[in-house]
Amino acid sequence: MNFLTELKEGLAIAWDAICANKMRSVLTTLGIVIGIVTVTLMGTALDAMNRAFHNSISIMGADTLFVQRFSWMARSQGEWHKFQKRREITWQQAKEVEKQMTLARGIAPVVSMKRSVSYQDRSSSRVSIIGSTDQFLITSGFTVDLGRFISAMEAEAGRPVCVIGTDVATNLFVNESPLGKRIRIGSRSLEVIGVLTKQGKFMGIESLDNEVIIPVQQLLTGYWRDPDFQIQVKISDIKTLEESKDELRGLMRKIRRLNPGDEDDFAINQQEQLVEMFNRVAKIIATVGLLVTGLSLFVGGIGIMNIMFVSVAERTREIGVRKAIGAKRRTILLQFLIEAASICLIGGLVGLAITALLTWILGSFMPIPVTLSFPVMGLAILVSLLTGVASGFFPAWRAARMDPVEALRNE
C-alpha cells in the first residue's frame, strides 16, 4: 500500500472517528484552539511591538551620536546613581566640542524641559521646550514645513523666536497661520517663525510633534540658568563612525580635564545601543511570553494525548480486526497519528480564525498597527500539526504494537 492511499485512508478513518464522538472531539479541540489563540496573539503582539519600535527609532538616524552624562545602557541602579553624581555637561563644553570636532556635519547643544505654552486663551500643557541652535535641524533630522528654522545668529543672541511642532500648532492655532504670532512660555513671549513637519509618535504613544524649539541662549536666560546639556553630533560619514566616536571621546576627556587613568564621566550614546537594548528586552519578553502561552498549548496537547489513549483503548478490537485483515504496524500508527494531527489542525485553524478576528478588533483601537502576519500564521499551523503528532505518537505507538490475538480477544 503506497503512502498516498494510506494517507487518504487515514484521513477518512480519522474523520469518521471525529464525527463518531462529536462532543468529545469538540472539547478536545477546544484545548488546542485556546493554545493556538494565546500563542498567535502573543506572536502578533510581539510583532507589532518590534515593528513599532524599529519604525520609531529610524527617525533618530544611525549617524547621530548623543553625548550625555547618562548612558542608555544602564544595567543597574548602582550605575544609575553613579551617572547622577557626574558633573553636568555645560554649554561651554558643548561650544568647545563644536569648535574643535572635525569629523562632524553638525553639532548641537540640546536642553529640554516641559512647560505649558499658550496663545491668547488657548494653552497646551507639558510641551517639550527644546533649547538649541541652528545645528539642531541637522542633528535631529527634523524638517521645516512652514516658515524657517532658527538661525545661528538668533541662537547665539537668544532672540525671542521659536519653531513649533505640528501638535503645538494645531492645539494653539485654529484657522490661522502660526507664523508671526507670539506664543507665551512662562513669563516670556516668543514669535513663531516656523512649523516642523509631522513626525508621528514614538512607539505609538509619545508624540514627537509636541515641542517648541527655542534659541539656547533664550532658554538659559529666561528659564534655566545652569542646565545639564546633551550634545548631539551628526557625523560626517557613517563609514567613519568609530573614528568619529574616538575623536569625540578624546575631545570630551580633554575638555572635561580628565587624567589619563580616569574613567569617562560622560557617555556617547547612539541609536544602535537603543536597538540593542530593545532587542535584549524584546527577547526576554518573547521568551517569557511564548513560554507562558506555550504552556496552554502544552496542556491542550496533553488533552489530545489523553483522548487518543482512550480512543485506542476503545478501538482495541477494531485494531485487532484491521491487523488480522492485513494492516501493518505502520498503517495503524499512521491512522492514529493522522487522527491526532487532524484534531489539532482543525483546532489550529479555528484558533487562527479567532486570532484574526481578535487582531482585527484590537487593531482598530490600538495606537500602533497590529496585523496577523503570514509567518505567525504558518507557524501556528505548523505548531498545531506538530502538537498533534507529538501528543498522538505514544497512543498510536501503543496501538501499532498491539498483539492481534490479544486485541481480537478484547471485549
Add this chain to the structure above:
Amino acid sequence: MSLIRLQNISRRYQMGTETIHALRDVSLEIQRGEYVAIMGPSGSGKSTLMNLLGCLDTPTSGTYELNGNNVSEMDDNELAEIRNREIGFVFQTFNLLPRSSALRNVELPLIYSGIDFDERRQVAMDALTSVGLADRVTHKPNELSGGQRQRVAIARALVNSPSIILADEPTGNLDSKTGVEIMALFEDLSQKGNTVFVVTHEEEIARHARRILRIRDGLIASDEQVTK
C-alpha cells in the same frame, strides 16, 4: 506440494511462573481444496492452532509453511502481508467495522493490499453479490441481520482470493436456521475449490467438513475423514 505443512509445532505461554504448553509437537499437512473442521474443548489448544494457522501468532518452535512461505520465521510486517494475501478470517462475532457500510467493510483488505479505487469497488461488489447481498451494499452493520452480517464478513474474507478461509465458530452467534444457511455457504465455497477451516465445538457443524481434527491437551487426538 501441500498447501499447509506444520512440522513439530509447539507453542508455549508464560503465565507468571507457570509455563503453559498450548501445543505440543504438532505436525500436520493440509492439501489445497480441503474442508477441515477443528474441534476440541476449551483449553485444548484449538484456538492456538487457529491463530498459528491464521498467522496471527508464531510458534515457539517448529516450522510452518503456507503456500511455500516459511511463516514461522517472519516478522510482524511480513505476517501482516501474508494475512492480507493468503488468509480470510470469519469470526464468531463478525467483527465488522460498525460505522462503515458493508461495501467499505469488504473493501478493507483491498485497501491494505493497495488496489486502486475502481478495481477495489468492482471486486468488493462481486464478493458481496456472491454471498447474496448485492442489494445491501450501503447498509451499515447495525442495519443488517446476524446472518447478513456474517455474509458481509465472509465476503470480506473472500475478497482477496486467499489460500485459506479460517472460520472461528462462524455460527456461534446465529440461530440454528441461519447457521444452516451459513454452513451451506461454506459448503458452496469448498465446492468451488477453496480451502476452508471451521473451528467449532458442535459435532453437527463439524459434520459439514470432509476432515475432522480433534485437539486435546495440545495434541491432535484424532484426524478422521468424514464419510457421507
